[in-house]
Amino acid sequence: MQTALQFGPVLIHLDRLLAGVGQTVQLAVLSILCGTIIGTLGAIGRSFGPRWVSWPIAAYVELIRNTPLLIQLYFVFFTLPLIGLKFSSGTAAILALSIHLGAYATEILRAGVQSVPSGQIEAAKSLGLSSYRIIRHVVLVPAVRAVYPALSAQFILQLMGTSIVGAIAAEELTAIANNLVMETFRSFEVYIVIAVIYFVLVQAASLIFAGLGRLLFRWKS
Amino acid sequence: MSLRDFGPNELMFLIMATRWTILLALIAFAGGGVIGLVVAAFRVAPLPPLRWLAAGYIQFFMGTPILIQLFMAYYGSSLLGFRPDPWAAAAITFSLNGGAFFGEIFRGSIDAVPKGQWEASTALGFRFLPTLRLVILPQAIRLMLPPTVGFMVQIVKTTSVASLIGLTELARAATQVNTVTFQPVLVFGTVSLIYFMLCWPLSLYAGYLERKVGQGLQVKTKKPLLLAS
Numbered sequence: 001m002q003t004a005l006q007f008g009p010v011l012i013h014l015d016r017l018l019a020g021v022g023q024t025v026q027l028a029v030l031s032i033l034c035g036t037i038i039g040t041l042g043a044i045g046r047s048f049g050p051r052w053v054s055w056p057i058a059a060y061v062e063l064i065r066n067t068p069l070l071i072q073l074y075f076v077f078f079t080l081p082l083i084g085l086k087f088s089s090g091t092a093a094i095l096a097l098s099i100h101l102g103a104y105a106t107e108i109l110r111a112g113v114q115s116v117p118s119g120q121i122e123a124a125k126s127l128g129l130s131s132y133r134i135i136r137h138v139v140l141v142p143a144v145r146a147v148y149p150a151l152s153a154q155f156i157l158q159l160m161g162t163s164i165v166g167a168i169a170a171e172e173l174t175a176i177a178n179n180l181v182m183e184t185f186r187s188f189e190v191y192i193v194i195a196v197i198y199f200v201l202v203q204a205a206s207l208i209f210a211g212l213g214r215l216l217f218r219w220k221s
Numbered sequence: 222m223s224l225r226d227f228g229p230n231e232l233m234f235l236i237m238a239t240r241w242t243i244l245l246a247l248i249a250f251a252g253g254g255v256i257g258l259v260v261a262a263f264r265v266a267p268l269p270p271l272r273w274l275a276a277g278y279i280q281f282f283m284g285t286p287i288l289i290q291l292f293m294a295y296y297g298s299s300l301l302g303f304r305p306d307p308w309a310a311a312a313i314t315f316s317l318n319g320g321a322f323f324g325e326i327f328r329g330s331i332d333a334v335p336k337g338q339w340e341a342s343t344a345l346g347f348r349f350l351p352t353l354r355l356v357i358l359p360q361a362i363r364l365m366l367p368p369t370v371g372f373m374v375q376i377v378k379t380t381s382v383a384s385l386i387g388l389t390e391l392a393r394a395a396t397q398v399n400t401v402t403f404q405p406v407l408v409f410g411t412v413s414l415i416y417f418m419l420c421w422p423l424s425l426y427a428g429y430l431e432r433k434v435g436q437g438l439q440v441k442t443k444k445p446l447l448l449a450s
Contacts, residue, residue: 005300066374066420067413068381070392075413078405163286167385174288187296195285195293202284 009184020176028159031097039105047113064103072096077168093165101158108150112143145217152209224401231398238394245380248312253319260324282321290314295386307388330365367430374420
């Protein structure tokens, strides 16, 4: 039985693998941006909003955090066409990933908001700052700084989470890997190459987030 | 246009599939817990090569998607001459993957035990393993409990990925029912509810334990607990 590993038949498809990397990065970046926006609004609503705002947000967070991403993906992909919204599987994937990350970002940022001493908010109020300025400068910036490590860890999980959107036929690195397996029959080699690519992506992302953190939060706390 | 409606039979099918999700989660929890203890012990071992080995292990399993690890185990087994079996691949992958995460959780708690405890044990003539087992772990266990329960939620949710290598657990049962009934709201709503009922109690319990540990530490050391999880 021939069991030697042969990477040649896999590596000649480098162009497709790189296209897959591009699609994976695109999915991750777009869903991280949307998810962070959802999370920021969610954390503000959850911390400062009246009950009819904060309770639905709490329910959203608990529901998403206690069900698998795969089921959320299926739900979005199969349900939206029923109410007349026809999306490509790529758009559905971004939507589901954003909703998913939004819940985690809400919870993480809420912890950050809670870490801001209430005296600082009172001080800002007594200085006559508008609510927008208080939330923007006095609450959000220190809050994000406090939870930045947890937030960037969640972003990296999101990057790896994009690997399952192939389940709804969205295009990304893992889906391309599955196609290559069917064409080359070099399944193990394909997945070794893909694992290396993801590993490099994850290391690069953590370097970028660490650098970004140093750039954004330079001053002393 | 659907072949069948979502009725009691379909609901029963989903509920019966849930036992495979639970079984897989239990395997992952037990296997991952044991491997995690070994990984954590390696991670704090006095010999640097052991520490590097454990660090590399954690880096690999935490730095690549679990779906890829699952595919590697599934297709790699045929390379070793075995017949690819979704259950074996899933059990091995989830245990190894859980081992990396548990290893990090356990190491974090071990690190939180004051260094003086290690030094005192060494001064009393304890070697590495007895120190870890008799002195450090009993103190660390209080700290590792909340993130461990929290990670169990993660395990239950992650078992859904095993459906993508053809293991018929809850998520795969859901897609099968959806294909014949085409009532996605009902099907995936029900499945979400089942997952939620499995995970939410664990989440609440993890939160309760976290608050308890946090309070206990605050009384003792007057310092808030900082646990990276």
